[in-house]
Amino acid sequence: METLTNFINGTIALFGDPLGILIFLGGVIGGMLFGAIPGVSMLTLAAILLPFTAHLSPEHGIMLFSVIYCTGVYGGAITAILFNIPGAPENAPTAFDGYPMTQKGQAGKAVGAAVTCSAIGGTVSAVIMMIATAPIAGWAISAFGPPEIFALVFFGLAVASSVGAKTFWKGWLSILLGLLIAVVGLDPVGGIERWDFGMPYLLAGIHFIPTILGFFAVSEVFVQVEKKARGSYSAPKVGVDFPSLAELFAQKVAVIRSIVIGFFCGILPGIGATLAAFMGYNEAVRWSKDSKEFGTGKMEGVVSSETANNAATGAAMIPLLALGLPGGALTAMMVAVFQMHDMEPGPLVFLNSADLVWVVFSAMFFANLSILLIGFLETKTIINLLRIPFQFLAPVILLLATVGY
Amino acid sequence: MKNLRIAHVVEAAIWLSLALLLFVNSFDFNQEIEIYRYGASAWPRALLLLIAVAAIGQLFGQWLRGESQGSEILSKASDDGAELAAEVSNHNNPKWLAWTFLIMTIPFFYMNVPGVVGDLLSLDKAGLNQAKLLTAAVLLGIFLLAIRGNHIGGMLTLPLLFGAFLQDFGFYFTAPFFILGTMYLMGERRWKNMIMVGALVMGIMLALFVSLLYVGLPTGIISPFYEFGTTIVNLLQ
Numbered sequence: 001m002e003t004l005t006n007f008i009n010g011t012i013a014l015f016g017d018p019l020g021i022l023i024f025l026g027g028v029i030g031g032m033l034f035g036a037i038p039g040v041s042m043l044t045l046a047a048i049l050l051p052f053t054a055h056l057s058p059e060h061g062i063m064l065f066s067v068i069y070c071t072g073v074y075g076g077a078i079t080a081i082l083f084n085i086p087g088a089p090e091n092a093p094t095a096f097d098g099y100p101m102t103q104k105g106q107a108g109k110a111v112g113a114a115v116t117c118s119a120i121g122g123t124v125s126a127v128i129m130m131i132a133t134a135p136i137a138g139w140a141i142s143a144f145g146p147p148e149i150f151a152l153v154f155f156g157l158a159v160a161s162s163v164g165a166k167t168f169w170k171g172w173l174s175i176l177l178g179l180l181i182a183v184v185g186l187d188p189v190g191g192i193e194r195w196d197f198g199m200p201y202l203l204a205g206i207h208f209i210p211t212i213l214g215f216f217a218v219s220e221v222f223v224q225v226e227k228k229a230r231g232s233y234s235a236p237k238v239g240v241d242f243p244s245l246a247e248l249f250a251q252k253v254a255v256i257r258s259i260v261i262g263f264f265c266g267i268l269p270g271i272g273a274t275l276a277a278f279m280g281y282n283e284a285v286r287w288s289k290d291s292k293e294f295g296t297g298k299m300e301g302v303v304s305s306e307t308a309n310n311a312a313t314g315a316a317m318i319p320l321l322a323l324g325l326p327g328g329a330l331t332a333m334m335v336a337v338f339q340m341h342d343m344e345p346g347p348l349v350f351l352n353s354a355d356l357v358w359v360v361f362s363a364m365f366f367a368n369l370s371i372l373l374i375g376f377l378e379t380k381t382i383i384n385l386l387r388i389p390f391q392f393l394a395p396v397i398l399l400l401a402t403v404g405y
Numbered sequence: 406m407k408n409l410r411i412a413h414v415v416e417a418a419i420w421l422s423l424a425l426l427l428f429v430n431s432f433d434f435n436q437e438i439e440i441y442r443y444g445a446s447a448w449p450r451a452l453l454l455l456i457a458v459a460a461i462g463q464l465f466g467q468w469l470r471g472e473s474q475g476s477e478i479l480s481k482a483s484d485d486g487a488e489l490a491a492e493v494s495n496h497n498n499p500k501w502l503a504w505t506f507l508i509m510t511i512p513f514f515y516m517n518v519p520g521v522v523g524d525l526l527s528l529d530k531a532g533l534n535q536a537k538l539l540t541a542a543v544l545l546g547i548f549l550l551a552i553r554g555n556h557i558g559g560m561l562t563l564p565l566l567f568g569a570f571l572q573d574f575g576f577y578f579t580a581p582f583f584i585l586g587t588m589y590l591m592g593e594r595r596w597k598n599m600i601m602v603g604a605l606v607m608g609i610m611l612a613l614f615v616s617l618l619y620v621g622l623p624t625g626i627i628s629p630f631y632e633f634g635t636t637i638v639n640l641l642q
Contacts, residue, residue, distance in 0.1 A: 048618060169463035173420065176456045180427075183449045190438035192445040195430065218564065225560045226491055228592055391591035392602045395584040398564055399610065403576065403622060 003130055007365075010358030014063070014366070023060050024363055027067030028370050034068075035075020035087040042072020042088065044400075046333050058341040059356045063363040065334045070313050070367040072330070073273060074118035074375065077306050081110045085220045085397075090273035090309040093281035097294060097301025104297050112242035113299050114306045115375035117255055121307035122368030124259050125266065125314030130361050133318050144323070181206050213401040221394045228390075242376070243299065251303045254284055258304045262311025267319065273312035280308025310371075314364060321345055321357060408471035413464060420460035424453040496557065505558035508551045511544050512562065512569035534627045537573055552590075560590045575625025575634035581607055615641045 014020050034045035046068055053061035076087020081098030094114065101110040161171030184195045185205030196202035258280040265276035284304035285294045294301050319325040324346040326332035338345045349357060428450060435446040491497055496505075519536040522528070528536060548566065552559030567583045584603045593599055614620040615638060624634030 169459055169466055172459045173456065173463065176452055176459060180452050183452065187445045189441045190445055192434050192436050194434045194445060194449060222561060225557055225591060391588050391593040394591050395587035396606050398587060399580060399584065402564065402568065
């Protein structure tokens with residue numbers, strides 16, 4: 001009952017203020033658009049907006065970022081499905097089956113499934129987050145120390161190495177190379193310069209956003225160039241036939257399984273939505289009777305990945321708000337918003353700024369619901385991006401990837 | 406040995422060389438940290454050791470079973486078709502790779518040659534800018550000649566060249582050429598369409614970044630490109 005009262009109060013605080021409504025809508029549309037436009041992501045938008053949040057109240061600042069998080073995670077699925085360019089790492093498994101569906105002329109079905117399942121996953125996660133935050137936060141505080149967090153991160157890496165790599169060894173070599181790249185810059189304990197080769201740009205390390213842009217956006221352009229040179233490039237077929245209710249209902253097991261996986265992955269500090277999406281996809285392959293069809297354009301692949309990553313968004317707020325541990329790049333930026341307002345995320349936020357917490361929770365709940373409405377309306381516009389020949393889209397992707405960060 | 410190909414050995418050699426090179430380099434920061442007994446180099450070295458183990462493990466696996474040792478579904482799912490396209494286009498042969506690699510070094514010449522020339526001739530700032538202009542013109546000519554018949558090399562190099570020129574010549578002057586160049590290398594030949602799309606893209610970029618978000622895109626530092634960039638910024642803001 002207390003939860004419901006808090007939720008109603010949070011909703012009134014959110015929608016009772018015109019500026020709050022404006023920021024909410026801006027966050028919803030901005031997150032979706034930046035998530036969907038190839039070459040930029042919700043992280044680009046969040047990075048651009050970060051300095052401006054100093055002029056907003058803490059409630060509005062955190063609410064804006066949480067809304068961008070929810071809708072951006074969904075928006076990234078659109079580019080993963082249409083162009084094989086995941087808007088963020090958490091959308092990478094969506095591309096495994098989403099892009100083949102586009103190539104088969106089922107882009108509309110894939111995007112429709114992503115819209116519906118993102119909304120379901122996110123909304124359920126937001127509801128559980130509201131009910132369970134306090135007890136889970138209390139348990140996590142007493143149960144999670146550095147060894148547990150190390151074990152969880154290692155578990156995440158092990159999953160990542162087994163999904164998406166051609167072989168076991170290639171998976172681990174990729175993981176190790178990633179860890180090696182993360183070593184560049186100042187050592188976090190002693191401040192000693194490591195592999196900066198005298199370049200001041202490398203002192204802060206190789207940043208996450210340009211790395212994502214390079215690996216996902218720029219590489220996709222190069223792959224298409226190679227295909228064009230060979231003459232094998234074929235423009236993706238456009239289809240706007242959304243999945244029927246029966247088709248979506250047939251995915252109920254995948255949706256429930258992915259919500260559970262997504263929520264538990266999201267709640268683990270430092271892991272978040274990316275592991276959720278990979279595990280959701282991995283489990284879908286493992287549970288399926290016709291697992292060989294995965295990777296060839298199976299709707300269950302899109303459903304599993306998108307439900308899981310959006311289910312993780314609500315859960316990811318729990319370690320952030322209860323322990324001050326961000327689960328990914330965007331939640332790390334939220335820590336920066338807190339710090340700009342002389343606040344530290346942690347258990348004290350629940351005591352000192354309960355209003356803020358509930359405005360954020362309400363905003364996330366409604367942001368996930370609005371994915372369903374705006375997602376369906378906007379998707380038909382975005383699918384038309386496919387009609388643009390790739391030679392016209394390539395310079396835009398490369399230019400935004402270069403100046404976007 | 407029947408499953409082992411030269412490519413497997415070359416890949417393992419690259420991983421092992423990288424690990425060895427970085428291990429040697431790690432002595433540069435092999436310092437003790439008072440509150441962390443393993444020091445600054447322990448974790449990087451552990452990673453290098455694991456890379457070496459994984460590279461040898463991969464080679465051993467390829468020796469025993471060839472390439473097909475992973476999940477067929479996942480390998481199919483993560484295959485973007487680039488490898489097949491490269492194979493069919495004969496872009497795996499050493500001559501093509503060497504040619505492409507040489508084209509890709511052009512931006513690095515621009516980043517280093519003017520500085521070296523400036524040091525040798527003790528050039529002042531104006532002289533250094535002249536050297537940069539001359540180097541840019543020469544390298545651009547070489548680039549245009551070199552990419553005839555190798556548009557892939559051109560496409561791989563163009564973003565690097567754009568990045569190298571960005572600081573000196575500014576975004577506002579170089580971006581239109583970058584947009585047109587990308588479209589041309591991607592196979593577009595209809596100049597009217599290219600100019601229209603180029604103008605549209607530039608217009609949106611300027612409206613978004615300069616007018617709306619006040620993001621400071623590089624204006625360039627060499628005259629008259631600097632003046633060109635600042636005039637556009639002043640007009641739009």
